[in-house]
Amino acid sequence: MAEVLVYVDHVDGAVRKPTLELLTLARRIGEPVAVALGSGAENTASALAEHGAVKVLTADAPEFADYLVVPKVDAVQAAYESVSPAAVLFPSSAEGKEIAARLAVRIGSGIITDAVDLEAGDEGPVATQSVFAAAFTTKSRVSKGTPVITVKPNSAAVEAAPAAGAVEALEVSFSEQATGTKVVSRTPRESTGRPELTEAAIVVSGGRGVGGAENFPVVEALADSLGAAVGASRAAVDAGWYPHTSQVGQTGKTVSPQLYIAAGISGAIQHRAGMQTSKTIVAVNKDAEAPIFDLVDYGVVGDLFEVVPQLTEEVKTRKG
Amino acid sequence: MSLRIVVCVKYVPDATGDRRFADDLTVDRDEVDGLLSELDEYAVEQALQIADEADDAEITVLTVGPEDAKDALRKALSMGADKAVHVEDDDLHGTDALGTSLVLAKAIEKTGYDLVVCGMASTDGTMGVLPAMLAERLGVPQVSLLSEVSVEDGTVKGRRDGDTATEQLEARLPAVVSVTDQSGEARYPSFKGIMAAKKKPVESWDLEDLEIEADEVGLEGAWTAVDGATERPARTAGTIVKDEGEGGKQLAEFLAGQKFI
Numbered sequence: 001m002a003e004v005l006v007y008v009d010h011v012d013g014a015v016r017k018p019t020l021e022l023l024t025l026a027r028r029i030g031e032p033v034a035v036a037l038g039s040g041a042e043n044t045a046s047a048l049a050e051h052g053a054v055k056v057l058t059a060d061a062p063e064f065a066d067y068l069v070v071p072k073v074d075a076v077q078a079a080y081e082s083v084s085p086a087a088v089l090f091p092s093s094a095e096g097k098e099i100a101a102r103l104a105v106r107i108g109s110g111i112i113t114d115a116v117d118l119e120a121g122d123e124g125p126v127a128t129q130s131v132f133a134a135a136f137t138t139k140s141r142v143s144k145g146t147p148v149i150t151v152k153p154n155s156a157a158v159e160a161a162p163a164a165g166a167v168e169a170l171e172v173s174f175s176e177q178a179t180g181t182k183v184v185s186r187t188p189r190e191s192t193g194r195p196e197l198t199e200a201a202i203v204v205s206g207g208r209g210v211g212g213a214e215n216f217p218v219v220e221a222l223a224d225s226l227g228a229a230v231g232a233s234r235a236a237v238d239a240g241w242y243p244h245t246s247q248v249g250q251t252g253k254t255v256s257p258q259l260y261i262a263a264g265i266s267g268a269i270q271h272r273a274g275m276q277t278s279k280t281i282v283a284v285n286k287d288a289e290a291p292i293f294d295l296v297d298y299g300v301v302g303d304l305f306e307v308v309p310q311l312t313e314e315v316k317t318r319k320g
Numbered sequence: 321m322s323l324r325i326v327v328c329v330k331y332v333p334d335a336t337g338d339r340r341f342a343d344d345l346t347v348d349r350d351e352v353d354g355l356l357s358e359l360d361e362y363a364v365e366q367a368l369q370i371a372d373e374a375d376d377a378e379i380t381v382l383t384v385g386p387e388d389a390k391d392a393l394r395k396a397l398s399m400g401a402d403k404a405v406h407v408e409d410d411d412l413h414g415t416d417a418l419g420t421s422l423v424l425a426k427a428i429e430k431t432g433y434d435l436v437v438c439g440m441a442s443t444d445g446t447m448g449v450l451p452a453m454l455a456e457r458l459g460v461p462q463v464s465l466l467s468e469v470s471v472e473d474g475t476v477k478g479r480r481d482g483d484t485a486t487e488q489l490e491a492r493l494p495a496v497v498s499v500t501d502q503s504g505e506a507r508y509p510s511f512k513g514i515m516a517a518k519k520k521p522v523e524s525w526d527l528e529d530l531e532i533e534a535d536e537v538g539l540e541g542a543w544t545a546v547d548g549a550t551e552r553p554a555r556t557a558g559t560i561v562k563d564e565g566e567g568g569k570q571l572a573e574f575l576a577g578q579k580f581i
């Protein structure tokens with residue numbers, strides 16, 4: 001069976017959920033071989049083996065942390081050359097897409113980004129994408145070279161599938177370009193204790209209607225009662241009420257949770273592009289004419305400062 | 321010595337319009353108005369600010385696209401770019417990201433450059449892979465997804481806000497940078513800028529000028545193929561209630577019914 005390279009997104013050895021989803025999708029095409037780089041790479045092996053990795057190629061060197069992107073491209077290329085895979089899969093993170101892009105140029109292969117599903121086809125893997133603010137669904141494939149595909153979070157349910165997960169050291173010789181962009185400093189983001197926005201099953205977002213940074217705790221309280229991530233519309237982010245890393249929309253993050261709750265968000269096209277594929281959509285907005293109501297499964301026309309706290313209380317009561 | 325800045329921009333279908341596919345499954349550009357991709361306006365803005373800080377700088381704005389794509393160049397020129405290059409060729413129809421990066425890289429090399437500035441992604445394809453591809457093809461550092469950028473003494477510095485960390489980056493020129501929508505509001509063209517733009521030079525190049533074979537680009541030369549596109553079925557109308565004091569409770573009831581609580 002053909003091998004499929006899977007790039008592992010991890011933080012000091014803790015594998016992030018989108019990578020486990022990738023392994024599930026990779027098994028539809030072939031045998032997953034994982035590539036884990038940087039500090040803690042070897043510690044990823046047990047989680048990867050549990051989810052279907054037959055082999056885990058690892059490499060660590062200061063270059064991975066000290067320079068941007070290219071050292072990792074060198075490493076993935078080394079893995080590609082040693083494995084000759086049927087496809088190379090990456091999570092659709094900023095870094096994942098950039099490594100994938102450069103690899104595609106180097107190996108002369110086509111690239112598909114932001115797939116939301118993947119299946120085996122007669123002419124190689126077929127990727128489903130959601131385009132034009134989710135108005136269309138396309139089926140695409142790579143027609144030249146080895147398919148390089150990046151996959152969005154929440155594209156597959158993680159399945160356990162124990163495999164050997166044999167750890168092998170990957171030999172990497174860094175290219176001249178590897179040290180081109182120096183990472184002068186790195187400040188880890190403070191953890192909010194909430195789920196990661198793009199990975200969360202439930203997302204609660206606040207928009208212009210929230211009215212100010214001082215009111216966002218109303219949105220956060222609902223999120224916490226549901227175990228949800230907190231998002232924000234561009235209007236709320238541009239006003240400085242909430243950090244850009246939480247922005248849901250075309251120029252922010254695309255989310256596709258089981259449940260999306262929009263509080264005080266009108267639903268401009270920019271925002272809709274980032275949340276339209278959510279399974280269930282709920283909105284609370286004072287303006288009955290807000291375009292968000294065209295998308296909802298359930299909408300409440302009303303003051304979010306009345307409705308949201310009442311909902312939060314009710315959730316807490318029902319959850320006991 | 322003059323700092324040569326090239327800004328790559330894209331002419332895209334207006335996202336507020338009704339975007340569709342043509343019969344060959346490329347983007348239908350006839351049915352909806354086009355404009356300069358909003359995310360590229362941030363790139364033009366940062367290039368203008370970098371040029372302002374430099375002793376001597378020249379900004380060339382570059383696009384690959386059909387005749388109408390000149391509109392995107394005009395917008396950038398009216399914001400303050402000095403000159404424009406338009407790569408236009410019938411054989412480019414249907415070119416994918418890999419092909420576009422090839423064309424842009426050749427055009428950038430032909431123009432000459434110290435710094436290439438891109439937006440973080442186009443607002444139509446939204447792949448966000450082009451800056452990395454350009455850096456790879458040009459063999460220069462990529463300093464990408466910056467929310468702050470500056471150039472001094474032949475070094476580009478910037479801040480990159482990632483999911484898990486904020487990084488300060490640094491590279492020697494020549495380099496490719498991309499900027500996010502957090503880099504700073506793009507200026508509106510002034511009347512003077514709009515009038516001045518009409519007199520600024522716009523060069524047109526075709527594939528032959530760039531020594532690219534037709535079969536390396538276009539739909540036939542593409543590295544990817546779209547086999548089907550289906551319109552997403554319209555959502556069935558949801559339940560909408562007016563809050564009469566029990567809105568939160570009603571919503572909780574709905575969420576419980578859907579097993580979210």
